[in-house]
Structures are given as C-alpha cells and as structure tokens.
Amino acid sequence: MHVFELTRALIDIESISGNEEKVGEFVFEYLSGLTARHGGTVERIEVEPRRFNVLAVFGETPVVTLSTHLDTVPPFFASSEDEEFIHGRGACDVKDIIASMICAAEELLEAGVSGFGLLFVVGEERNSAGAYFAAKHPRGSRYLINGEPTSNRLALGSKGALRYELIASGRMAHSAYPELGEPAIDKLLDALARVRAITLPVDEILGPSTLNIGLISGGRAPNVIADRAEASLMFRLVGDPEPIRAAVREACEGLVEAREILCIPAVHLGSLEGFATTVVAYTTDIPAFGGQWGAPYLLGPGSIHVAHTSEERVPKAELLESVQLYRTLVERLLKEQAS
Secondary structure: OOHHHHHHHHHOOOOEOOOOHHHHHHHHHHHHHHHHHHOOEEEEEEEEOOEEEEEEEEOOOOOEEEEEEOOEOOOOOOOEEOOOEEEOOOOOOOHHHHHHHHHHHHHHHHOOOOOEEEEEEOOOOOOOHHHHHHHOOOOOOOEEEEOOOOOOOEEEEEOEEEEEEEEEEOEOOEOOOHHHOEOHHHHHHHHHHHHHOOOOOEEOOOEEOEEEEEEEEEOOOOOEOOOEEEEEEEEEEOOOOHHHHHHHHHHHOOOOEEEEEEEEOOEEOOOOOOOOEEEEOOOOOHHHHOOOOOEEEEOOOOOOOOOOOOOOEEEHHHHHHHHHHHHHHHHHHHHHHHO
C-alpha cells in the first residue's frame, strides 16, 4: 500500500486503548506479507488477553528498532482526506506513524538493508502496558526510534509527568448551621491554592515545569456541608520530581491527603547532525522502555496540537517526508553501530 492508503486503512480500524486487537491483527498480517517477500520474522507478543505487541525483525538482531503504539484516545471517527491532509482519529497520533515506519521498512528491505526491527505496542495512551512488557523482554536493540507527532523534527527531550489525587474529608451538616459541619470543599480549595503557589523548576532545554488541575469533584447538594471533595492534578516535569513532591506534601499538610498516582521522568534524547530539532511537553513510551531497547530518539509527522482533538489530521507532505526520515535514521544508526 501507498503510505496514504495504509494510513487511512489503519485509521478506519478503531483501536481505542484496550481494544487494539483488530488493528494488531491487521499490522501482523501486513508484516507477515513483508517477511514472506523479504525474509525476517514477525510475532504477536501477548501482553494481556486479546492485547498483544507486534514485533518484526529483519536480520539476526534488530540493531535499530522503529517503534510506536497501536492505541488511540476516544472517540473514534473514520478517515477522510483532501489535497493537503488526512483526517481521522489517529491521523497524527499514531496511525500515520505506523504507516510511515512500515513504508520506510519496505524501502530499506528493497535496498537490501537489514539489521532493524518494527515494534508496535499496546496501551501508550493509558499506562504504557506494551512498552513496560517489552522492556522486560529486550531483543538486543542498540537504538530505539520512537514515533510521536513532532512535526518531523528530532525531539531533544520530553517532559515527564507527576500526577496526584488530593482527597479532603469533612463532616456533613445543614448549610444553615455551618458551625456544626466540617466543609471538605473549603479544605480542598485551600490546599489547591497552596499547590498553585509552588515555585516550579525550569530546565534550560525542556523549559518550565507546569501544573494542570484537571478534575474537581465533591459535595452532596448546595444546602449540605460537604463531607468529601477530590481533585486530580498533573505536573509536567523537567527534572528531579522530589522537590515538587516535598512542596506538595508541605502544601497539603493538615488539609488533605495527597496520593501520588503516577510518575514518569523527564528525558533528554539523542540528536543527529542534519536533523531539525524540537522539544516536546508531552510524555511518551520512552521512559517505560527503560533503555532496554537502546538509546532513544523521538520523531514523527504531524502536530501534537491537533492530536486528541476533533480536528486531528496529518499533512500529506509531512507523511511522505517521514518515510524518508525514518529510512535515513535507520541507515545512519546502522552505520554508526558498524563503525
């Protein structure tokens, strides 16, 4: 398939996190045809029942591995295209990247290049289950080229994530007699005000750490003093999370319980001469791989600013360019390993 055709075929298979089976089967069958023509192996690696990673290896060992994820965020909507863009859920995150990596692999194989692999994993949009599983079963890869939308620029780094749930407890009472109750919502608001006042670090490459208070809930009714309230918040990390952890503990002390839910470290990534560069604020599967699949690089077509939106799309010109960029990256890294 042409990269446009393959992208649309992938988009049209709904694969919201947890439901990657059908797109995994499609990718497995496609790569089975590729290995039948050019040699190599392809396998389904079960992560959970009806959820599996797909790995294709061309040569004895995948010195370089091209990798991205199979899942998307909801809601699903099918593909369409015009002269400039391909649209649909996963158009830039991440069905276009699967397609461009496969097409780059086809070009490499037709040119007689081997020693690389393709690894497509489940669950990146939720908990990186596929990448964590792959990290426990490395195959000797020295370099990992991870695919996420970077507008075809090599990312010098990506921010991490530190997620908390703040839980306030109180005592219900009639709102006409607030002195008889203990308002949990007031405690939560006070704690959030303190958290918002935390001075956040700045990294010279990754930029500033940021805070988002994403969810707030609580209370029973307007005329009832709230006995419980909760908030979910996320810091985007640019360095050591411990100073922020300490500041959150201090801000919440005596008011609410602060539960750490998730911590993904910030990462600094590789660059190569001749490639345009950028820095991204989102997290990827790279920390979950833990270096077990080699030194990481991050590159892919499309803009993160339209990913996860109803306007998701990828420029066709970037999609074509990405095929050549992935091919060049693999060739350069194979050459570097051999020298």
